[in-house]
Amino acid sequence: MVTKYLPEMNRKLLSIFIIFFSIIIHAQEDAWVYLTDKPDAAYYLANPLEMLSQRALDRRTVQGISLDNTDVPVYPNYITQIENATGITVMAKSKWMNALHVRGSLTNIQALENLAFVDYVYYANHSLNLRSGNPITTPISESKSSDTNDKFDVQVNFNYGNSDNQIQMLNGHLLHQQDHTGQGKIIAVLDSGFTGVDTATPFQRLHDNNLILGGYNFPDGNANFYMRHNHGTMVLSTMGGYVDGQLVGTAPDAQYYLFITEDINSENPVEESYWVEAAELADSLGVDVINSSLGYGAYDNPNYSYSYAQRNGQIGFASRGASMAFQKGIVCVISAGNEGNNTEPHIGIPADADNILTIGAVNNVEAYVSFSSIGNTADGRIKPDVCAKGLGATISNTSGAITTASGTSFSSPILAGMVATFWSAVPNLSASQVIQYVKESADQYNTPDIYKGYGVPDFQLALTNALNTESFSTNQVSIYPNPVSSILTIEGVQLQNASIRIYNQLGQNVLSFDLLNNQNSIDVSVLNSGVYFYDFSSNNSKLRGKLIKR
Structure with a gap:
């Protein structure tokens, strides 16, 4: 091997260039630009099918949810003006927050505040924010994670194989036997990619029954979602996968939208903005349940990272988005994270959100697994909410081989599938009721802790309790x-x-x-x-x- 050395002067110039280039790169900031209004709101509110599907409107009707300005898209002319501003790139947008995620130099972002329709700018770099308190008030109405049946009329008998433990732990098999398998409910999966879902055998049943309705790739800005990464593939398999005698998902007959929001090449707050965009699209399509095995705490730029004190459900952009999804009648199921053994062991963003289900991990005998991120939130709310199997969960990989994997990334979708299956049995319940029934059915409901929250749910008990209320059983x-x-x-x-x-x-x-x-x-x-x-x-x-x- 021949080693070449640069002349001394060239080496100095190269060093100066590297330093200069580094300064330029770090001079770029991420921020959210909050807008003052939506000038075309009256039109959209008078013509709701221009912004929401009929299924989304029906979900609101069933749950008594009114339309409001947060349902209206961001005003296009405002987006255009900011896109045309000097040195500014619009990375994402959010109608719920009436905000744009922008990237540019600090000077160029600051200049945006001179625009009459800009309310204020909130920087991902927490040190740049002069405002005290919350970045924005999101009204509340109430993680990339490291990874006895004879009394029932049995209608469905699945051969679960090694996936039996993760379903039977939740008494999910009892709901399946009553022919509640997620029919009529739609789950949106927000993840890093879905390679192999279009080709691997465990997903063939989904395709044969037209249960994958579509999706979107937000980092690349296109509809190619069977790409980028395998994490979403494994996650989806725990809900919708099917190989007789080896793997049955918790919601094998639910429908699915697949959204890529995670950019595995870097850790940047824009992923939170993609997350909220995906949640908004899911809402408009009439989705009932969102599963997200993603979480955020530490970013590549440490100035963007969240301290534990900031994990209160009101600071993180994705956390506020998750709470807003609840207000639209969606149940968000979020992995707690895999930081339990780390110096900072607490749940991340958006697992700290209010009115969602944050899911921790247990093993096959329902004992807490040490990697599972702990609670509570910084403002003292119980987290995680409930738990499911996360150690040695049975999953499919991209080639279709049935294997095992560990992480709250899998306890979350296992639980999310059961939420959809439970909801399919009592479809007129509200999102709030679904969440409450799940919590009340858990084995630690009266003695929650920071490790397992309310514990492991019993979905047969949840169904029994819901049926006993009778509130859903009349159309009048x-x-x-x-x-x-x-x-x-x-x-x-x-x-x-x-x-x-x-x-x-x-x-x-x-x-x-x-x-x-x-x-x-x-x-x-x-x-x-x-x-x-x-x-x-x-x-x-x-x-x-x-x-x-x-």
Whole structure:
């Protein structure tokens, strides 16, 4: 081997060039530009099918969710003006936040604040933000992760093979035996890539039944989502994979959208913005459940990284996006992360979000696995919420071989598939009710901890509890929200001569209302937090169920 050496002067010039180039690279900043308004909001709100699918509108109707300005797209002319600004690249956009993710020099980004339609700029570099508190107020209505049946009318018997433990642990097989396998529910998978999903045998059943509805590749800006990486492939296999006698997913008959939001080549906050864009697209397509086995804490630029104190559900862009998805009637299921053995062992972004299910990992006997990131959130909320098998989970790789892998990346989709399967059995429940039933069914519900949260759910118990409320079983009356903080709404075809009585757990009548003149709301704010029971009756309906008061 012959080694060549540069002359001394050339070496000095090269060194200067490298230093200069490094300065230029690090001079580039990422930021979110928050806009003041949406001038065309009235048009979109009057023509909702211009911004949302009928399925998305139906989901809102079932859950009593109104349209608002957050459903309206970002104003195109504002995007164009910022794209044309000196030295600015628009990387992503969010209608929910009315914000654009931009990249450019600090000077050029600062100049954007002179535009009349720019409210303010929030930098990914936390030290550059002069604002105190939250970057934006996201209204709340209520990780790249390192990786006895005889009482039922049995309709489906799967040969689970080695995947039996991860399903039976959750009593998911009991729901499958009752023919609840995710039918009618759509799951969006937000991940790093799905190589082999278009060719590998474990996914053939999905293709044969037209259960993969589409997807998008956000980092590359195209519709080629069967590429980039294998992580999403393995994740999807735990929900939708099928090889008789080897692997059955927890929601084998759900439908799926596959979204690439993770850029494996770098760690940058733009991935959070892609995540929110994907969640918004999922919402518009009528998705019911989002699974994301991704999480963020440390970035390549340490100035962009999140401290534990910032993991409160209100700082991370993706965390606020996940909470917003809930407000649109979607259940987000997020992996807790695999940082449990690290110096910073806590859950990341967006696992810290409010009103989602954050999933930790347990082994085959339901014991906590040490790599699983711990809680609570910085503001003291219980995390993780619940757990599923994450050590030695049975998965498919890109070639279709059935093998095992470990990480909350797999406990999350195993749980997400069961959420869709449970919801398919009681389809008129709200996202809030689904989350609450899952938590209440878990084995540590009364004694949660920072390792397993509320513990391992029992989906047969969740289904039994949901069926006992009877609230979904009539097409004439709907009572929501449940849990409720103050105002309880009763909707129905006819509410004449209607009354509702609320009882505590001792059977004592604590509130009574006669609904006059088709009155459809009552104030229950005087009740203490806890579990109550309601008895509703009218000329044509009777309804009893459990009511949770926040």
